[in-house]
Amino acid sequence: MNPSISRSEIHSTLRRFDAGYRHFLHETPLFKLPGAALGISCKEIWLKLEQLQTSGSFKARGMLNRLLSNPIPKSGVIVASGGNAGIATAAAAKLLGVPCEVFVPTISSPAKQARLKALGATLHVTGSAYSEALCACLERQQHTGALLTHAYDQSEVVVGAGTIAAEIDTQANAAPDSVLVSVGGGGLIAGIATWYADSATHVIALEPELAPTLHAARGAGEPVDVQVSSVAADALGAKRIGFIAWNITQQHVTQSLLLSDEAIMQAQRWLWQHLQVAAEPSAALGLAALQSGVYQPRSNEKVCLVICGANLDTKALGH
């Protein structure tokens, strides 16, 4: 494990955010509900409303931390992602006033491309799949020397994500008994599991059946490529768990659970129709695990769900 990924590093990063960046990076609210409010027989369910974060997802934390922790060359920053990581990088670059190049494949949606342009990023639309856009990005980076941000497999990105857990404990004045976390490349769960590594809080990994990077790696005993086709693939569509996440979750995450696309979509609609929370599919896995019974909390358990993003098509909300 990278030695710079630690609870104390997460703490320092949160202090840095608090000291100078709260006009950009929000301390998102913690919404505490009795389990019965969501039809679950457990004591409390805490929703960390991280979908209200700048750039529409938790990724802004990691990307800002990455940019603050490194010298940024004149050529600025560079990233391959048409999704939340790209938007978060472009937003952080705009804040710091540095150039940003984003590589997206041709399949990326016009809406997301427009959003990246509105954030001032230079957009390169290239290749029919993500892997081709990434190749072009890495080639360009060799040429320009720009600072590369990675959607999940960089220590500053993982530490940035870990600040979510630090905030939860402060806001609730206590740690939850369990935290349910969606996994794509694993940056979010790596940060949260680092924070709770030496505590009694259980960190549970959740993935779509159709995008099981961590689950497949556990089966194989090492990171392996998986086929990805879930409704949540736009955010959880990594083909392989990141190395950092693999190492950290092997030590600190005991359960890895899978959810059907149907359960995910049902939970996404429930969040909107009953709580008026507009969340993207990847942010609905926690509620899906509870409502489908895939994760069954104890009756006195305090469960925390990280509602990690809201970059969604509002048509998915059902009305």
Next chain:
Amino acid sequence: MNPSISRSEIHSTLRRFDAGYRHFLHETPLFKLPGAALGISCKEIWLKLEQLQTSGSFKARGMLNRLLSNPIPKSGVIVASGGNAGIATAAAAKLLGVPCEVFVPTISSPAKQARLKALGATLHVTGSAYSEALCACLERQQHTGALLTHAYDQSEVVVGAGTIAAEIDTQANAAPDSVLVSVGGGGLIAGIATWYADSATHVIALEPELAPTLHAARGAGEPVDVQVSSVAADALGAKRIGFIAWNITQQHVTQSLLLSDEAIMQAQRWLWQHLQVAAEPSAALGLAALQSGVYQPRSNEKVCLVICGANLDTKALGH
């Protein structure tokens, strides 16, 4: 002023909610942001995320309080409203297991009628305007003796709304310098102004230019009928300020400000596009007042906005 509308009554009502009704009525989160995060030069802006409340608006507080504070006859409860007050009444009646009849005019949307039915209410679609539905409702109430709930002009409804302010103070560990409150019939502002009556907190009334019930009453020196046509009319469409609200605001509300529909819609879209907060037009008046400059806070001011509802057509969010 009705003697039962007081800070201590609000306090008792909140304790009653806390003691037995938190599986239904949420303590909605307070989202604290520096003014700069919303482009405003004031110290802090607090968003009370009451759009996350059960039934999609703050009305659930008043309606539950009304039902808990009165004997409910076998015939149950009755209300005329196809909007937030009707939905909140039906939700509270369902919780308590009592029958609920709702009268709506023929113009009310099929979506809202479906929602009322899903909550188990008996729906009467009658009359081309709200006033006709109300007439039919009152006639029926004479006949059945059901408990009538009113969207704003009942003391229990006002006290219920006041619990929002009590929560804000507890959550922030302090009172805000000012609270910006949308006004239709005035139930919400009456409750909040009661809570802050003897404090240094200023309560500011906000209305659409095209639905100015309080502003017109202030001009005339008494409640008068106004023409209503604003984009926020589905929630702020009362024709005349309520008597309770008139009395309380005369004593405790110093400023009554008007917003254009354009400013309201722009703020609604801003909330979604920059903070991922899905709010209905009536809930966007606070931000509209700040962003249009109609209300100009001091540089060290802590301003609280009550995001009062989310019963919206998601098409209005702009993407």
